Amino acid sequence: REGYGTIVGSGNAATTLHYVFNDQPCKDGDLLLIDAGAEYEYYTGDITRTWPVSGKFTPVQAKVYQGVLNLEKSLIDYVKPGVPFKSLQEKTVEYMTDMMIDLNLLKGTRQQLIDSLAYKKYYPHGVSHYLGMDVHDSGLHVINGEPRNLEAGMAFTIEPGLYIPADDESAPKELRGIGIRIEDNIVVTKTGSENLTASCPKEIAEMEALIGRA
Structure with missing residues (x-):
């Protein structure tokens, strides 16, 4: 059964993190973001994929998508036992801030934009949450005042994204209305990690080939 309320947003609706109306018409040139998961034996998945309605990414869409995917x-x-959980978000914020500078979404140095939280304009959420019997499962990130390290058996999401509202006049025109998130479900193993959702296509060529067959 459905693990949680599915999020389906196309065009500018894809820039809303938890778009619940799911009634935005899909148009050529739009990106379609679907965040969905099935529940099995009381455990739920949480997967997000973003693809072009037309079947092919525009060059600008492809650049942003590939950046998020990388x-x-x-x-x-990077995931393995002993890695500090908080470092996943720290690495994400650094990378996404650099990406925003490269795309001319923000101006300034990386550290200035991180210290001022300016990056939150286009990346306002965490890159991970625990996953289990609840889609946002309970679990500590700090133990006895110390940041928690990853341990074998932990399950969580990895879900970076970039969201540029269509009415954001400060953004380059060609980027407005682009909303992209890519999310997989990860389990920490004794030596690294296992991607439980690895069979769900996410490479640009895979996505375009899959849509082309639809």
């Missing part, structure tokens, strides 16, 4: 894959590779 980060997501690097974070998954």
